[in-house]
Amino acid sequence: MESEIIKIEDFSAGYGNSIAIKDINLGILKNKITAIMGPSGCGKTTLIRCINRMHELNKDAFHKGNIYLDGKNIFEMNTVLLRRRIGMVFQKPNPFPHLTIYENVLAGYIINGIKLRKEERDRIVEETLKKVALWEEVKDKLYLNGTQFSGGQQQRLCIARVLALNPEIILLDEPTSSLDPKSTIEIENLLEKLKNNVTIIIVTHNISQASRIADYVAFLYLGELIEFGKSEKIFTAPENPITEEYLSGKFG
Amino acid sequence: MKIFKDKIFRFFVIFFSFLSIVPLLFFFFTILKKGFTAINWEFLTSLPKPPGEIGGGILNGIVGSFILIFLASFFSIPTGIFLGLFLYEFSDKKFGEFCNTLIDVLQGIPSIVIGIIAYLWIVKQMDHFSAISGAIALSLIFLPIIIKSTKESLQMIPFSLIESSLSLGATYPRTILKVILPCSLNGIISGILTGIGRIAGETAPLLFTAFGNPFLNFNILKPVSSLPHLIFVYTMSPYENWHKHAWGCALILVIIVLFLNSISKIGFRRWKVKL
Numbered sequence: 001m002e003s004e005i006i007k008i009e010d011f012s013a014g015y016g017n018s019i020a021i022k023d024i025n026l027g028i029l030k031n032k033i034t035a036i037m038g039p040s041g042c043g044k045t046t047l048i049r050c051i052n053r054m055h056e057l058n059k060d061a062f063h064k065g066n067i068y069l070d071g072k073n074i075f076e077m078n079t080v081l082l083r084r085r086i087g088m089v090f091q092k093p094n095p096f097p098h099l100t101i102y103e104n105v106l107a108g109y110i111i112n113g114i115k116l117r118k119e120e121r122d123r124i125v126e127e128t129l130k131k132v133a134l135w136e137e138v139k140d141k142l143y144l145n146g147t148q149f150s151g152g153q154q155q156r157l158c159i160a161r162v163l164a165l166n167p168e169i170i171l172l173d174e175p176t177s178s179l180d181p182k183s184t185i186e187i188e189n190l191l192e193k194l195k196n197n198v199t200i201i202i203v204t205h206n207i208s209q210a211s212r213i214a215d216y217v218a219f220l221y222l223g224e225l226i227e228f229g230k231s232e233k234i235f236t237a238p239e240n241p242i243t244e245e246y247l248s249g250k251f252g
Numbered sequence: 253m254k255i256f257k258d259k260i261f262r263f264f265v266i267f268f269s270f271l272s273i274v275p276l277l278f279f280f281f282t283i284l285k286k287g288f289t290a291i292n293w294e295f296l297t298s299l300p301k302p303p304g305e306i307g308g309g310i311l312n313g314i315v316g317s318f319i320l321i322f323l324a325s326f327f328s329i330p331t332g333i334f335l336g337l338f339l340y341e342f343s344d345k346k347f348g349e350f351c352n353t354l355i356d357v358l359q360g361i362p363s364i365v366i367g368i369i370a371y372l373w374i375v376k377q378m379d380h381f382s383a384i385s386g387a388i389a390l391s392l393i394f395l396p397i398i399i400k401s402t403k404e405s406l407q408m409i410p411f412s413l414i415e416s417s418l419s420l421g422a423t424y425p426r427t428i429l430k431v432i433l434p435c436s437l438n439g440i441i442s443g444i445l446t447g448i449g450r451i452a453g454e455t456a457p458l459l460f461t462a463f464g465n466p467f468l469n470f471n472i473l474k475p476v477s478s479l480p481h482l483i484f485v486y487t488m489s490p491y492e493n494w495h496k497h498a499w500g501c502a503l504i505l506v507i508i509v510l511f512l513n514s515i516s517k518i519g520f521r522r523w524k525v526k527l
Contacts, residue, residue: 054415080423083420088416088419090415094412094416096435097413097435108421110430111430161416161420162420165420165421
């Protein structure tokens with residue numbers, strides 16, 4: 001049956017004196033795509049940055065409440081191990097400029113100083129690049145710099161970099177907002193394929209994107225969770241009037 | 253009217269930029285003319301001869317300069333990079349700000365004063381002049397250059413890169429080692445080359461530290477000569493032959509400095525990691 005891989009309980013977070021999200025209760029189901037939607041500044045990014053504890057990197061960031069990964073409190077876990085289990089893809093594609101494509105895929109191993117044998121490295125690179133449908137495009141260019149490729153290819157490389165570490169969850173922070181429509185569709189197709197093996201949490205303020213790919217949708221407004229449910233339900237019969245207004249484009 | 257103003261303005265810009273280049277061109281022309289005739293194989297590979305004798309060379313100065321630069325680099329490059337890293341991390345803290353100010357002050361100290369300090373600290377203690385005291389004086393000049401260029405090139409790294417490294421489960425020290433430093437390597441190296449160009453031409457701090465030596469010396473505890481110091485000694489001498497040697501030295505020094513500066517300029521663009 002469907003099991004909750006992440007459980008967020010009475011969770012609030014913010015910076016200094018301003019609260020970004022308050023009293024969030026949310027369960028994320030395993031091997032599903034959960035979209036977090038809402039107008040700008042509603043705390044979507046803050047929420048997912050809390051899930052892999054990147055939020056703590058900001059100055060005077062604070063949080064209250066707990067998040068559980070497989071029943072274990074993430075705030076009691078080692079951040080290094082936690083972040084290997086929960087990968088993150090950012091808004092702007094940011095492959096490491098000093099590494100080649102090959103090394104970029106292995107970046108998680110290289111930066112962490114994990115030594116692998118040559119055959120193993122080759123296998124990981126090929127498998128991962130095939131997963132993100134980049135292998136055919138770059139197999140002759142593995143030793144070029146990642147930054148020479150198009151935005152969509154770079155973003156898929158960034159997803160590959162995360163996948164290479166075999167995470168259980170991938171957090172995507174508006175991964176297609178700086179890409180053209182064609183690359184956007186490619187990334188969306190990729191996510192659909194990936195959800196068999198990983199849980200995907202995607203932040204987006206693109207309503208049609210959420211309706212295309214998400215199984216579940218969480219709608220955030222002014223830092224509060226307004227509505228959460230199956231995407232068919234939210235898009236056809238939202239319970240809360242604010243959700244309805246947002247989806248029909250009255251604000252956003 | 254607007255077009256006329258524009259033309260006048262352009263005329264002045266071009267005129268003054270030309271005016272500022274003229275002395276530089278004269279400078280190169282003079283050094284080339286006077287120095288070129290002095291340089292030959294013997295000049296580069298033999299030791300100076302006693303006054304009055306024709307011939308001789310500047311091998312002692314070349315070797316001495318090399319030793320001094322090598323030692324100074326050995327002292328200040330690792331220290332400078334670490335200090336630059338430290339200031340990059342802590343420049344927003346009180347102590348970091350204080351260190352920043354200190355380094356600005358250090359950079360502003362006249363080189364002759366640094367020479368005196370090195371004399372007091374090292375030469376006096378050892379009771380004799382030495383290459384190592386000269387190298388320490390030079391590293392005090394070299395250090396702030398490396399520290400600043402390291403700090404500045406580290407600050408150019410976008411936070412998104414650091415963030416993505418951390419999100420892959422890397423610890424912060426490993427992120428520094430594997431992402432931040434490699435991405436800013438070009439800036440650090442070009443800072444080092446500029447610094448070497450700077451200390452290669454320093455004379456004042458060497459006057460009472462490395463002192464000068466007419467013989468070939470590889471012992472860092474003994475005095476050594478250096479190119480700028482040779483220029484100083486030869487120019488002050490009353491011998492025609494030595495004056496010519498001074499010009500030859502000057503030309504070689506200018507070539508070395510120009511070479512280092514152009515490598516650092518070209519390299520800065522060539523090795524630049526495109527962010």
